[in-house]
Amino acid sequence: MLRDAALSAEAIPGETARDRPRAGAMASRRAGALAPYWQAAPMALVFLLFFVLPLLVTLIVSFWNYTEYSIEPAFTLDNYREVFDGCLADLPGLCTTFKTYLSTLKFCLIVWASTLLIGFTVAYFLAFHVRTMTMQIVLFLLCTIPFWTSNVIRMISWIPLLGRNGLINQALVGTGLAGSPQEWLLYSDFSVVLAFVHLYTLFMVVPIFNSMMRIDRALVEAAYDSGASGWQTLWNVVIPLSKPGIAIGSIFVITIVMGDFVTIGVMGGQQIASIGKIINVQVNYLQFPIAAANAVVLLVLVLLIIWALTRMIDIRKEL
Amino acid sequence: MPKAVDLELASLTKRYGDTLAVDAIALKIRAGTYCCLLGPSGCGKTTTLRMIAGHESVSDGDIVIGSEVVNDQPPAARGTAMMFQSYALFPHLNVRDNVAFSLKMRGIAKSERHARAQHMLSLVAMQAYALRLPSQLSGGQQQRVALARALVTDPSILLLDEPLSALDPFLRIKVRAELKRFQRELGITFIHVTHSQEEAMALADLIVVMNNGTIEQAGTPREIFNEPRTEFVARFIGGHNVIPINGRTVTIRSDRVAVLPDGAEAKGRPARIAAIEYQGAAVLVSLTLDEGLPLAALVPERVFYQHAFEPGQTVRVRWQQGDLHDVSAAA
Numbered sequence: 001m002l003r004d005a006a007l008s009a010e011a012i013p014g015e016t017a018r019d020r021p022r023a024g025a026m027a028s029r030r031a032g033a034l035a036p037y038w039q040a041a042p043m044a045l046v047f048l049l050f051f052v053l054p055l056l057v058t059l060i061v062s063f064w065n066y067t068e069y070s071i072e073p074a075f076t077l078d079n080y081r082e083v084f085d086g087c088l089a090d091l092p093g094l095c096t097t098f099k100t101y102l103s104t105l106k107f108c109l110i111v112w113a114s115t116l117l118i119g120f121t122v123a124y125f126l127a128f129h130v131r132t133m134t135m136q137i138v139l140f141l142l143c144t145i146p147f148w149t150s151n152v153i154r155m156i157s158w159i160p161l162l163g164r165n166g167l168i169n170q171a172l173v174g175t176g177l178a179g180s181p182q183e184w185l186l187y188s189d190f191s192v193v194l195a196f197v198h199l200y201t202l203f204m205v206v207p208i209f210n211s212m213m214r215i216d217r218a219l220v221e222a223a224y225d226s227g228a229s230g231w232q233t234l235w236n237v238v239i240p241l242s243k244p245g246i247a248i249g250s251i252f253v254i255t256i257v258m259g260d261f262v263t264i265g266v267m268g269g270q271q272i273a274s275i276g277k278i279i280n281v282q283v284n285y286l287q288f289p290i291a292a293a294n295a296v297v298l299l300v301l302v303l304l305i306i307w308a309l310t311r312m313i314d315i316r317k318e319l
Numbered sequence: 320m321p322k323a324v325d326l327e328l329a330s331l332t333k334r335y336g337d338t339l340a341v342d343a344i345a346l347k348i349r350a351g352t353y354c355c356l357l358g359p360s361g362c363g364k365t366t367t368l369r370m371i372a373g374h375e376s377v378s379d380g381d382i383v384i385g386s387e388v389v390n391d392q393p394p395a396a397r398g399t400a401m402m403f404q405s406y407a408l409f410p411h412l413n414v415r416d417n418v419a420f421s422l423k424m425r426g427i428a429k430s431e432r433h434a435r436a437q438h439m440l441s442l443v444a445m446q447a448y449a450l451r452l453p454s455q456l457s458g459g460q461q462q463r464v465a466l467a468r469a470l471v472t473d474p475s476i477l478l479l480d481e482p483l484s485a486l487d488p489f490l491r492i493k494v495r496a497e498l499k500r501f502q503r504e505l506g507i508t509f510i511h512v513t514h515s516q517e518e519a520m521a522l523a524d525l526i527v528v529m530n531n532g533t534i535e536q537a538g539t540p541r542e543i544f545n546e547p548r549t550e551f552v553a554r555f556i557g558g559h560n561v562i563p564i565n566g567r568t569v570t571i572r573s574d575r576v577a578v579l580p581d582g583a584e585a586k587g588r589p590a591r592i593a594a595i596e597y598q599g600a601a602v603l604v605s606l607t608l609d610e611g612l613p614l615a616a617l618v619p620e621r622v623f624y625q626h627a628f629e630p631g632q633t634v635r636v637r638w639q640q641g642d643l644h645d646v647s648a649a650a
Binding site for chain 1: 372373374393394395400401403404405407408409410411419420424425468472642
């Protein structure tokens with residue numbers, strides 16, 4: 001009896017002993033306590049099947065043995081040794097793996113900075129300078145229109161523009177601004193960065209816009225009242241309060257760029273190395289264990305970056 | 320020390336498209352006045368305050384602070400500071416940095432701005448909370464921090480937008496007294512927007528009653544209460560009956576209406592008691608005059624219980640001719 005009372009008191013605080021529920025009601029209440037778990041179950045199952053399981057398999061396979069013609073279960077660190085083959089010996093020179101990581105990190109940094117700058121500006125404009133909700137929605141939808149078609153098509157559509165005989169080169173040569181067609185426009189670092197920025201800026205815009213819409217407009221007025229200039233308000237009020245959105249957008253962009261091989265392949269004319277590309281090639285040669293090891297190393301690196309980001313910025317309040 | 324300056328509004332107007340929010344109001348507020356802008360929602364009081372603060376552009380007319388027209392100046396250059404309705408404390412900054420914010424914007428060195436912020440916080444008895452975030456404070460504490468932040472730049476005019484509306488009734492009365500004390504000690508002008516006549520009467524040296532974008536009356540609380548200029552003021556300020564007598568509209572304070580038993584030699588107008596509301600020190604008697612006009616009488620408790628009045632009973636009501644106040648001229 002005492003236990004019953006304690007239980008029911010737990011379920012509904014402030015309930016008196018007089019209207020303590022009967023056994024049937026207790027049972028349905030216990031089912032009620034399980035309801036949230038049932039509601040979360042479908043999503044959890046999807047995660048388990050399509051995220052946790054593949055990740056586990058990748059981790060396991062990364063320890064397997066492989067030869068030119070076979071893959072066999074084992075527990076060996078050889079694949080990881082192979083990933084960093086000769087890297088310590090070559091120091092201070094850079095081995096292929098380090099060079100590739102460095103190149104990928106370089107793209108990541110440039111793309112992150114560009115998307116952040118453009119994304120923040122667009123979000124700021126949408127959130128603070130567009131007055132009506134209707135206009136905000138219209139402009140927002142406008143931003144998403146490119147997403148109606150596939151990534152690859154959007155990438156490829158740059159080629160007729162940037163190519164040797166593309167529109168831009170024709171215009172440059174035609175107007176006499178350049179003597180000969182510019183080669184660096186396509187299949188170069190430039191075209192890779194351009195495509196990345198084009199494809200992924202919206203991933204910055206959305207979370208930053210979301211953060212900005214939560215900023216109480218009275219705070220901007222309070223800053224103005226305190227004598228802050230526009231830039232001071234931006235730096236001291238808007239940016240600090242947009243940080244969660246900036247962090248989330250950064251995570252999107254960094255994880256996408258770090259793992260990419262399609263964009264770098266297409267826009268780099270298959271000439272630029274990236275981690276994603278290495279893994280892709282190894283998978284094509286059916287060298288799954290070494291590909292898995294590379295994938296695990298990449299995953300750890302990306303997780304480290306995200307961990308560092310979340311150490312600097314608390315994104316929990318945004319979620 | 321902040322310098323006290325006069326404020327003058329000269330046919331100040333605010334238009335939003337075709338609608339007039341504030342219609343050519345004229346007002347002088349002498350230095351060191353506690354002024355309350357009082358009126359119902361949408362009467363233009365907040366717009367007026369925001370124009371004085373520099374957060375709303377002026378459509379027409381002038382705002383003169385001291386001897387300067389400040390229409391186009393930013394808030395900081397006007398010597399005004401505003402305390403926002405929801406306090407608008409920066410959620411990412413601690414209490415000290417919130418108070419020191421405007422000093423930081425002026426490029427004052429860290430040690431000095433911290434010292435000045437700490438001094439302001441001690442004035443509002445919040446120095447122990449300097450390192451807390453606003454979200455860790457109660458409503459009353461947030462209000463004190465907002466006050467400290469507004470006062471840190473030594474403004475000559477402090478503008479308060481419904482500063483007490485976010486507090487519970489008990490705290491409201493306590494904070495009200497504190498606001499009045501600060502204003503007296505600092506000697507600067509406070510302009511306080513409220514829709515509570517009780518708040519305005521308790522605080523103000525000058526009450527400005529607004530309606531439909533115009534000023535109905537500006538005066539001391541006693542002037543407003545005893546000589547309401549218009550029927551609107553009489554009704555809004557409360558405690559008044561507005562009745563037609565001999566073709567004129569007059570007001571009579573409900574505490575000046577005497578209720579007497581109906582008898583053979585009784586004088587005064589006959590009325591019927593509609594309802595009785597016990598209020599402690601006094602009893603509010605709702606009456607209906609013979610013409611069907613409603614009339615309220617506030618009868619002191621002791622006087623009321625000398626007679627056994629009941630709802631539905633017919634009584635006589637009387638007042639002295641001198642207590643009648645004519646408002647038909649303005650209406």
